Amino acid sequence: MTYMVKKLSLPKFYFMFTATDFIPNPYTSTIENGNFEWSAPSNIALVKYWGKKANQIPANPSVSFTLNNCKTITKLAFSKKDTSALTNDFSFDLLFEGKPKEDFKPKIQKFLERVEVYLPFLKDYHFTIDTQNTFPHSSGIASSASGMAALAMNFMSLERKLNPEMTDDYFYQKASFLARLGSGSACRSVKGNVVVWGNQANIEGSTDLFGVEFPYTIHENFKNYQDTILLVDKGEKQVSSTVGHDLMHNHPYAERRFAQAHENLDKLIAIFENGNLDEFIKIVESEALTLHAMMMTSMPYYILMKPNTLQIINAIWKFRNETQIPVCFTLDAGANVHVLYPENVSEEVLQFIQGELVVFCQNGQYICDKIGSGAIAL
Numbered sequence: 493m494t495y496m497v498k499k500l501s502l503p504k505f506y507f508m509f510t511a512t513d514f515i516p517n518p519y520t521s522t523i524e525n526g527n528f529e530w531s532a533p534s535n536i537a538l539v540k541y542w543g544k545k546a547n548q549i550p551a552n553p554s555v556s557f558t559l560n561n562c563k564t565i566t567k568l569a570f571s572k573k574d575t576s577a578l579t580n581d582f583s584f585d586l587l588f589e590g591k592p593k594e595d596f597k598p599k600i601q602k603f604l605e606r607v608e609v610y611l612p613f614l615k616d617y618h619f620t621i622d623t624q625n626t627f628p629h630s631s632g633i634a635s636s637a638s639g640m641a642a643l644a645m646n647f648m649s650l651e652r653k654l655n656p657e658m659t660d661d662y663f664y665q666k667a668s669f670l671a672r673l674g675s676g677s678a679c680r681s682v683k684g685n686v687v688v689w690g691n692q693a694n695i696e697g698s699t700d701l702f703g704v705e706f707p708y709t710i711h712e713n714f715k716n717y718q719d720t721i722l723l724v725d726k727g728e729k730q731v732s733s734t735v736g737h738d739l740m741h742n743h744p745y746a747e748r749r750f751a752q753a754h755e756n757l758d759k760l761i762a763i764f765e766n767g768n769l770d771e772f773i774k775i776v777e778s779e780a781l782t783l784h785a786m787m788m789t790s791m792p793y794y795i796l797m798k799p800n801t802l803q804i805i806n807a808i809w810k811f812r813n814e815t816q817i818p819v820c821f822t823l824d825a826g827a828n829v830h831v832l833y834p835e836n837v838s839e840e841v842l843q844f845i846q847g848e849l850v851v852f853c854q855n856g857q858y859i860c861d862k863i864g865s866g867a868i869a870l
């Protein structure tokens with residue numbers, strides 16, 4: 493007689509984080525002054541985060557490729573205030589490309605207020621935050637993800653001086669947690685190459701509180717995956733992401749959309765493992781169009797794509813049909829198009845971009861980027 497032996501898979505237990513885990517114990521060290529410098533990259537979502545709950549908790553999980561070339565470099569200089577100067581205010585100067593930039597200050601002020609409970613030293617120091625981007629200013633590429641991630645890394649470097657026993661895991665998890673409080677998608681800019689943010693039952697360790705590296709096998713096809721960003725419209729967006737997220741409250745399709753994001757993320761787990769690019773393309777392009785469909789069906793409704801966005805999408809579909817080259821597009825909350833393709837077809841796709849897509853870019857501008865490994869201490 494034969495018996496079927498069913499293998500018992502025992503559930504693994506993961507530590508469930510809560511926000512209070514990031515409130516530090518009293519510090520064991522002191523530091524008077526110094527400086528740190530970090531670069532943090534931008535990221536491009538494959539499954540989109542669109543809609544949030546209180547405290548920057550996402551309404552659905554998302555997954556992104558961390559980029560390599562589009563990044564923010566931020567230097568943080570700090571000096572301890574003398575006790576007579578201790579007030580109940582934050583004290584910081586903000587420089588952009590070496591020059592004072594007053595209009596960036598309110599965003600930083602708001603960030604400091606949000607994270608103060610997790611970084612209780614913030615009012616003890618005067619800070620100079622000196623920041624620059626590797627991509628052109630007002631290119632329509634959001635710098636909030638890379639910017640908030642770079643700033644969070646610097647604050648964590650300072651906290652590590654005050655608590656030298658800090659583990660690397662805590663350092664990166666808390667950096668991502670803080671970046672999230674600055675700008676949701678920024679939490680996916682701390683690590684590489686594929687980052688998940690938001691609770692997903694089938695992804696061990698995933699959490700709404702910070703981004704985690706995708707923990708399973710990733711097929712060779714995705715190694716050095718390319719992202720060429722076509723700059724269709726470099727102007728200021730008519731509707732900010734903050735307003736867009738907010739319009740997902742009471743949106744007629746919100747619940748179905750949130751469920752779809754979970755389904756798509758589950759499908760991507762298998763696709764990352766088997767490297768099926770046709771299936772990858774279906775999910776990525778559907779996610780991009782769904783994001784924009786949410787904008788078009790909110791109340792008030794709006795459109796961020798431009799005529800040239802559609803021209804590019806149609807040209808990519810035609811090229812893919814004719815050549816069978818697995819190139820696809822995704823969009824973030826704007827008119828620019830991210831053209832995604834595997835490294836082994838780079839030459840053909842770049843030729844296609846230069847020959848047929850550049851005409852749709854503002855001033856013929858585009859940026860060549862690819863998947864990257866996350867924030868770096870400089």
Ligand code: PMV
Nearest residue numbers: 537540541676677733824825
């Ligand atoms: O991080 P926010 O609030 O700027 O929102 C970003 C939203 C999208 O870029 C459209 C999607 C995403 O997941 O990055």
